[in-house]
Amino acid sequence: MTLSASLSLRLGTLDLQADLEVKPGELLALLGPNGAGKSTLLRCLSGLAPIDVGRIVIDDLVVDEPSTDTLVEPEDRPIGFVFQNYLLFENMTVLENVAYGLRARKTPKADARTVAYEWLERVGLAEYADQRPRSLSGGQAQRAALARALAPNPRVLLLDEPLAALDAGTRSSVRRDLRRHLETFEGMRILVTHDPVDAYALADRVAILDAGRIVQVGTLAQVTAHPRSRYVADLVGVNLVTGVVTDGVLTTRAGAHVVIADARTGPSFAVIRPPSISLVRELVAGSSARNTWAGTISEVDRLGDRVRVGIEGQLPLTAEITAGALDALQLQPGDEIHASVKATDIEVYPA
C-alpha cells in the first residue's frame, strides 16, 4: 500500500536516477536546486514521462516497467497533480474544474457537481463556484487546483512547487492553509519545492535531489544536521568539505588538507561553520589551530553586525567575522588572506 519507485531516465541534459518510497499518510518533500530533476521525477510518477529503466509501483499496481513493457497512462493512475501554475481550465467555471476529474471518470454530472461543491466549501471557495478561474487570486487558484486534484479521491497527491507562483506576502498564509488541507489527506503525498521553509512546514521527510540523484533522505532535522551535498550545506549556511580521511587528515580532490580530530578513515564529509574560521593577514607561529589555508578574498557581504567573507583558493570557504574585525583589518576583495580553523571545531562524518 505504498508508492515505491526505482527509476532511471535520460531527458535532454538531465540524467535522473532515483529510488524512493512513500507510505500512506506520509508527505515527502523533494528539495533541490533548479534543474535537479524534481519536476521530471514527478512527471515520471504521474505517467507524463515514461521512464527508461526501472519500476514504479503504486499500491501494488505496477504502473511503469519498461522491462515488461508495462506502462499505465496518467489517466489510469490513481494520482492527483497540482501544477506549478495551477493550469485551471479557463473555459469552465471553478465548480466545473473541480468536478472535471469525477466527470472524466464517468461519474454522473449531478453527483460530480455535488462532490465538487463540497470540496469548494472545504477549501473556502464556495462563493466562486460559478465564476471563471480568471477571477481568482493566486492563493484562491491554488486552493481550487488542490480541490480539483483531490476530488476524484486519488491515492497519491503530487504537488509541483505549489507556492512558487505566489508573492512572498501571500505565501505564508497560503502555506498554512495548504498544510491544513493536506493533513486530512490519507494517501501518499509528494511535494516538490526549492524553498526549505515549505519542506519544514509541510513535510514528514525530505529527499534532496541534486543533478538527477537523490543525495540525502531523512527528516529535515536529520538532513540539515549532516549535510551531504553542497545544496544542503548552502541551505544551512555551512562549509562542506568532501574528501578521504587517512591518519587524521582529510584530503580533498583538489589536494587541500584538513586536519581533523577524529579517528575515522575513508571517504568523509567535514563541516566547518563559518563563525569558527579566523582570518589572518600573516601567518603567526605558535597557534594551536592545526589548519590554515591560503586564499584570496572573493567577496564581502555585510549582514548587519556580521560579515560573510568568501574565500577562493585550494579550499574555497565562507567565513563569518564581525564588522569590527573587517574594518580593523581593512579587508577587501582581492586581498591575500589566511583562513584558520581548529581541528576540534570541525565535524566529520562518513560519506
Place this chain on the structure above:
Amino acid sequence: MTVFAAASLTAAFTEIGFAFTVENPNAKATFSFAASSELVTQIGEGAPADVFASADMGNMTRLTDAGNNSSEPQVFATNSLEIMVGPGNPKGITGVADLADEDLIVVICAPEVPCGKYAAQIFESAGVMVAPKSLEENVKAVASKVTLGEADAGIVYKTDVTAAGDKAAGVEIPADINVLAKYPIAVTREAANAEGAQAFIDFVNSAQGQKILASYGFLAP
C-alpha cells in the same frame, strides 16, 4: 497583331498563323481562342484585339451592333456539327435519336455559346429530347470530356472530331437536320494594327488559307 478566334478554330488558325508568318516575315499573329460569345464581351470591354473570327453570325452581329468593327464581316468558312464518341464507338451510337437514351452520358455546349445553340437547333429539327449531363462552356471542353472517357457522346464541330484524331470517332448528323455554322471574320474598330489585320484576313481568304482550313475539316464559305 492579335486575333480573337472561336475555340473551334484553334488548330486551323494556329497553322494559318505559322503560314502567314512564312509569307509575311515581318508579321506575327498571336491568338486568343475561346467561346465566341466570351470574346465579343471582352472586345466590348476594350480587350486589345485586331481581328475577330466568330463561330456564328449571331456573335458577329453583337460586335457590329455595338459598332466595334471597322470592316464588313466576311464569311470565310463554314462548319457543320457532328456527334463525337469514343474511339471505335463503344456505345454503338448511330444517330441523334440514340442520344435520347438516358443511360448515355451526353455533353453539349451551354446555350449561351454558339455550338450549344446549334445543338439545341439540331435536337429540335430531329424532334429528339436529350438530357445532357453537362453544358460545357466551350466546345473544346465538350471534346475533352469525350476523349477522356468521361462522357459517352458530345455534339461538337466536324473539325473537332478531325482534330481529335484517333482519340475519338465521329457519327454523322444528316444534312437535313444539321446546322451549317457560318464563320465570319472582321477587323475590330480599336485595332492597333489595322493593316496587319486586313492582311491576315486576306490570307485567310486566300487559296492557301482556304486549303489549310479544308484540311481541318472546314467547308467552303
Place this chain on the structure above:
Amino acid sequence: MSRSRRRGRRVTLPAPVLALAVVAVLFFALPLVGLLWRAPWSDAWAYLTEEHALTALRLSLICSLWATLLSVVFGVPLAWFLARVEFPGRSVVRALCTLSMVLPPVVGGVALFFALGRRGLMGQYLDRWFDFRLPFTTAGVVVAQTFVAMPFLVITVEAALRQLDQRVEDASRTLGASRWYTFRRVTLPAIRPALVAGAVLAWARALGEFGATITFAGNFPGTTQTMPLAVYLALETNPEQAIVLALLLIAISFAVLVGLRDRWFGRSDRSSTTVLA
C-alpha cells in the same frame, strides 16, 4: 494625461504606412464599387428572382455548406494528427494535404478528374463496382469544393493546436481524462476561435470555387451549376445579369463575414495561468 486614459486610445501610424494601408483598402473597394456602378438596378429584381439564378444560389449554398462540414469532420482530426503526432515525413504529409491551396483550381479539377473520374485511378472502380460516378453530380461539386477548401481549415486549426499550452492537456490527463475526453472538453473549446475562422475561410473558398468545379463536376443547372459558374456563363450573353448575380454572392459573403465579428475571430483564451496575485 487624461487623453491616454480614454478607452480606445487613438493609435497613429507613420504617414507612409497609413498611405499604403489606404491604397490597399481602395484596391479592395474599387472592384466592388465598379460592380455597383454598372449594376442594372431597374432590372435587378427580375434577374435575381429568375428561376435559374435562384437554383444556382441554392445549389451554391447547399454544396458549400456540405463542403464546410466535410472539411471540419475530416480536417480537425487531420490537424490534430499533424500537430501532435511525430512521425517521419510529417512535413511531407502536411505539404501534401495543403497542396490544393497553392494549386490553380483548374489543375486541382483535372487532378480530381484523373483520380475520381469514370476512367480515373479510383473512379473506375467506383463506376465498375458500384455504378457510381462523381462527375456531373452534385456530390462531385461537393468533392471539388472540399478538395480546395479543407486545407484552409487544416492550416488554421493546426496552428492553433501547436500554440496551445500542452500542459493544460497534461493536467486533464492527470485528472483521469482519456485523450478523447481531453480533446472534447479542453482542447476544442480552447481552439474555438481558430476553428470558426478556419471553417469560415473554408466555406468562403468553397462558395467561390469555380475552376475545379467546372472541370470535374461539369455545368448543369440544378445539379452542378453553382453561382460562380452561372455568373461566368451569364457574362457571355447577358453581362447585366452576371453583375446582379455577382453582387448577390458578394452580399451574402459580406453579411457572413461581418456577422462573425471579432469576438469569434479574435483573442484566444489564455489556457494556463490564472494568477492575479
